[in-house]
Amino acid sequence: MIRHAILGLALVTAAGAIAASPQHAQVNDAAILDPGLPRQLADFGFFADAPAQVPAARVTPYRLNTPLWSDGAEKLRFVYIPDGKQAHADGENLLDLPVGAALIKTFAFEKDGKRQLVETRVLLHRADGWLALPYLWNNAQTEARLAVAGARVPVTTPAGEQIDYRVPNKNQCKECHGLNGQVTPIGPKARNLSTAWLTRFHDAGLLDKVPQVSDPVPLWEDRAVVSAEAAARGYLEANCAHCHRPGATASNSGLDLRWEQTDPLSIGIYKHPVAAGRGAGDLLYDIVPGRPDQSILVHRMASTEPGVAMPELGRQTVDEAGLEAVERWIATMPKMDERAPAP
Amino acid sequence: MRMTCMTALALCAASPAYAATHEVAAGDGAAERLQEALIMSEPGDEVVLGPGRFELEDGLSLDVDGVTVRGAGMNATVLDFTGQKGAGEGLLVTSDNVTLRDFAIENPQGDGIKSKDADGIVYQRVRVTWTDGPKSTNGAYGIYPVESTGVLIEGCEVSGASDAGIYVGQSEKITVRNSIARENVAGIEIENSRDAIVERNLATGNTGGILVFDLPNLPKMGGGNVVVRENLVSSNTTANFAPKGNIVGGVPRGTGIMVMANEKVWVANNMIADNPTAGIVVVTYTKPFDDPRYNPYPRDVVIGPNLAHGNGKDPDLPGIAPVVQAFGGKLPTLLWDGLTQDANTPALYAAAGTPGWSLNLTKQGQSVADANPGPLNVPSADNPVDMGDIGAPASLEARLAT
Numbered sequence: 028m029i030r031h032a033i034l035g036l037a038l039v040t041a042a043g044a045i046a047a048s049p050q051h052a053q054v055n056d057a058a059i060l061d062p063g064l065p066r067q068l069a070d071f072g073f074f075a076d077a078p079a080q081v082p083a084a085r086v087t088p089y090r091l092n093t094p095l096w097s098d099g100a101e102k103l104r105f106v107y108i109p110d111g112k113q114a115h116a117d118g119e120n121l122l123d124l125p126v127g128a129a130l131i132k133t134f135a136f137e138k139d140g141k142r143q144l145v146e147t148r149v150l151l152h153r154a155d156g157w158l159a160l161p162y163l164w165n166n167a168q169t170e171a172r173l174a175v176a177g178a179r180v181p182v183t184t185p186a187g188e189q190i191d192y193r194v195p196n197k198n199q200c201k202e203c204h205g206l207n208g209q210v211t212p213i214g215p216k217a218r219n220l221s222t223a224w225l226t227r228f229h230d231a232g233l234l235d236k237v238p239q240v241s242d243p244v245p246l247w248e249d250r251a252v253v254s255a256e257a258a259a260r261g262y263l264e265a266n267c268a269h270c271h272r273p274g275a276t277a278s279n280s281g282l283d284l285r286w287e288q289t290d291p292l293s294i295g296i297y298k299h300p301v302a303a304g305r306g307a308g309d310l311l312y313d314i315v316p317g318r319p320d321q322s323i324l325v326h327r328m329a330s331t332e333p334g335v336a337m338p339e340l341g342r343q344t345v346d347e348a349g350l351e352a353v354e355r356w357i358a359t360m361p362k363m364d365e366r367a368p369a370p
Numbered sequence: 371m372r373m374t375c376m377t378a379l380a381l382c383a384a385s386p387a388y389a390a391t392h393e394v395a396a397g398d399g400a401a402e403r404l405q406e407a408l409i410m411s412e413p414g415d416e417v418v419l420g421p422g423r424f425e426l427e428d429g430l431s432l433d434v435d436g437v438t439v440r441g442a443g444m445n446a447t448v449l450d451f452t453g454q455k456g457a458g459e460g461l462l463v464t465s466d467n468v469t470l471r472d473f474a475i476e477n478p479q480g481d482g483i484k485s486k487d488a489d490g491i492v493y494q495r496v497r498v499t500w501t502d503g504p505k506s507t508n509g510a511y512g513i514y515p516v517e518s519t520g521v522l523i524e525g526c527e528v529s530g531a532s533d534a535g536i537y538v539g540q541s542e543k544i545t546v547r548n549s550i551a552r553e554n555v556a557g558i559e560i561e562n563s564r565d566a567i568v569e570r571n572l573a574t575g576n577t578g579g580i581l582v583f584d585l586p587n588l589p590k591m592g593g594g595n596v597v598v599r600e601n602l603v604s605s606n607t608t609a610n611f612a613p614k615g616n617i618v619g620g621v622p623r624g625t626g627i628m629v630m631a632n633e634k635v636w637v638a639n640n641m642i643a644d645n646p647t648a649g650i651v652v653v654t655y656t657k658p659f660d661d662p663r664y665n666p667y668p669r670d671v672v673i674g675p676n677l678a679h680g681n682g683k684d685p686d687l688p689g690i691a692p693v694v695q696a697f698g699g700k701l702p703t704l705l706w707d708g709l710t711q712d713a714n715t716p717a718l719y720a721a722a723g724t725p726g727w728s729l730n731l732t733k734q735g736q737s738v739a740d741a742n743p744g745p746l747n748v749p750s751a752d753n754p755v756d757m758g759d760i761g762a763p764a765s766l767e768a769r770l771a772t
Contacts, residue, residue: 176405177428179455193456197409198431201464208487273589279486279516279540281588292587292660299657300616301588304481304510304533307613333429334480334509339458 052083056109059129059151068147068162068171073107073131078144078168080133085110087228091219093247093261096346098192099185100134101142106215107131108233116225116238119218119287121211128152130212136182136192145180146194147171150204150212157210159200190343199340202276203269213269218286219244219261244286250352259356260286262349263294266338282313295324297363303327306335316360325354389414396422396447408432408439419473421446429457429480435465440771441473444497444527451478459484459514460498463491469769470496477501482512482528490520492769500530504553506611508532512554516540517590522762524548524770532611533618534559535576538566540590545762546571555612556581556621557603562588565760566596577610578618578625579603579645584632585617585655586664594633594669595757603627604643610686620656622647622686626678631655631666636754638674638721642681642703649681649703652718654734666734667711672751673720678703693743697727706746707731719751 052075058065065071075081082088086107094102108114109127117123124130130150135142144164151158162171163178177196183189195202204210217225217238228234244265250258263271264286270277271284280301283293292298295313300306300323308326315321327337328350336342392407392415394400404424407417413436421442426449432439441447451460460478463470463485474497475482482498485491498512512528515521516539527550528535535554538544544566550573551557557573559581560566566582573579580603584593603626612619621628624646629635630653642649650673655666682701685694694701704726710717720726726746729738 175409176402179427191455193428196405196428196431198405198433198462198464199429199457201433202431202462205464276486278589298587299585301585302510302514302516302533302537302539303613303616305506305508305613306480306510307616309613332479333454333456334458334478339480340456343456 054083054086054107054109054129056127059107059109060127060153062153064160064173064175066173068149068173071129071149073105073129073149077171080144085233086131087231087233089215089220089224089228091214091265092221092244093219093265095214095265095341096349097134097341098182098190098344099346100136100145100192103133103135104214105131113232114228114234116217116234116236118238119216119240119242121213121216122220122234124152124212124215126152126154130215132214136184138183143182144168144171145182145192146174146178148195148200150200150210157204157212159204159210160197161194161200163194184344186344186347188344193341193343195340202340203338205276206269206272207274214265216244218242219265242286250348255352255356255359258352260294262352266346266349270338295322296360304334306337308335314357314360317358317362319354319357322357325350325357328353389416391415392417393420394418395420396424400424401426401428405430408434408437411437413437416440419447419449423448423450425453426451426460427453427455429454429459429462431457431462431464432468433464436467437465438469438471439473440469440471443472444474444495447473449473449475451475454479459509462486463488466490468492469494471771472496474499478509480509481514482509482531484511484514484516485518485521486515487517488515489518490763490766491515491518491522492766493521493523493526494770495525497527498531498535499528502530504530504532504555504608504611506532506613510534510616511537512551513537514539515544519543520763520766521545522547522766522770526550527552529553529575531555532613533616534581537561538563540588542566543760543762545569545766550574551576551579553608555608555610555616556618557606559583559618560593560596561585562590562593564593564595565757567761568596568598569600571601573601573603574605575608576606577608577612577623578621578628579606579642580627581618581621581625582627582629582632582635583617584630584665586659586661586666591661591663592633592665593631594635595760596632596635597754597757597760598627598635598637599639601627601640602643603640603645603649606645622651624648624684624686625651626681627651628653629668629671631664631668632671633665633669634755634757635668635671636674636757637672638676638754640676642676642678644680645682646684647682647686648701648705649678650676651705653705653707654709654717654731656735658735665711667709667715668717669711669715670755671718672754673704673718673724673726674752674754675721676703676724678725688738693727696743702727702746704746705729706748709734716749718748720746720748721752722750 419441459481500508510533534556535551557576626645702725729741
């Protein structure tokens, strides 16, 4: 309980930054809206102090209840709403952000006891749709430059693993952010944001109304106290469902891992793989109730081999906590009679 | 406002005239230069790969419509993914009207080239090879268009795929022609797709040569209207090396052409030789399913005249030895499981004189152990049923280089 209270305080503090942003720094709306690819992150003016990640006016930090894991990177998330505009709530779903809005996410690891910024990804809402661009920080941490082809950067993860961290290229952004052929945000769904934050965002005039969320994704830090199912489904929602849903990159698999999906087969229970190839690892079903060791979902989460590892992009290492949450959920499912095996 | 629109239209119409060529040579920094060219290209542009070996650690991707990527030849320009560290495929294409030509992909860790929701794609003289031969640790699919309308695969070559060499899934208007599929689990596979022509290909040394499948629980269902003609399907003798969870893991070693749960398939004028299980197999989906959209039965499959020789000598089917003996040491060309949807919907027709046999199963999902094998007895037909306009559109044929 005490831990929760502290977490709650931390959230309030983060939300408090809405009001505390230095007002002198202004975002460059033209850089967001005009055609072209700004070469430097600084061109946007998203930060009053970019190396310190202090946001400019109308740039609001947020967190997700359950976030997407990327080799344990610390992630600093911000949403920018231009002057005179508002985000619109769409029930429990993705916030509808106006043209001119931007989402900014910085990935950082610790190096020599200090935070090392590696990349800042921006999603820009232009008149012709969303554009995703990756910016790579220099070693001196003074500037971040556009890296359309991506990059690899040696980092040490919080788990102590030394990896060639992959900064995705511009196209790879779309692999996760593509929906029905269009680039789209994936993180800020109302169900994966706290009511406190949504309320403050609304109170600051940046959101038209506070959406009513009947079934929020739980806080990842609460995974041991919420049900195994809620923890795991929240994890799959945040880490997998942007691809594994109709209209997205992995739609042809027929696997739909969205939080709101309730059909057992669609979420993988006794579902045969379709195009998994060797990723299936000699297993027959995505999920075998009661048998995490027999479930392809677990096998692919536990692998780091390209061609086997899921997600395909955005990780070089295994998310042990996420894996454990999914294993625990599958283990709690009542075992069913084995289906007829392949002939 | 109207003027703005007009100007924009004029610019669009004019853009092909300014199509640019982005030349990328092998050597230092090639991976980054190549990926950057793929990203910065505009519709109508060409990305031209020089000869040599491009060492790639990450998957490449193309998301610009109308781009041509061409190399100096499928043996001269090699994109080498032996050291690949990330991504699920060598090259991913997600834009329309792309042409891929004259280059090779070697040893991708996952799939070779995947094109998804990429309408109007042409693959010409593209090679995907896993250089160590058939191994279960090889990637799954070599050439892998999925969820697309308009697919033309011409003069390509894939070997070593641990699932299917050329795999067209959940697509329509497809032609696979003059291509070679060697030492894959499935040589060429048309799955949950419609209006496809598979012609003049060589499928050899695979577990199964050419497969036409429809599977349940996929976004796009209802495979059918498929012509398989004038192919050479021989010596598909490689033991099945697919990870067993995959549907092709159930394909018996030595299958020539296999049709499962499709409607209107025409298999004719193929040369089918030395496939140890069977020259041609027509079957119902075998597993339990609960997808109301799915029809597990073959319907209106026509086996026209084919040249068949030396098939069925060593079938990879449990408990089959006595049956082989009963047929005199060699099974007939055509194997049917005996299942039909109903009395009004014939599963299968066969040209007069086609030697065949039936497992005489009585219901979907029944085990082969319950078979009551006997001679084939199906209606005769020498001609295909009307399938309308099938195959890749003419506009794709027009993009083929000579």
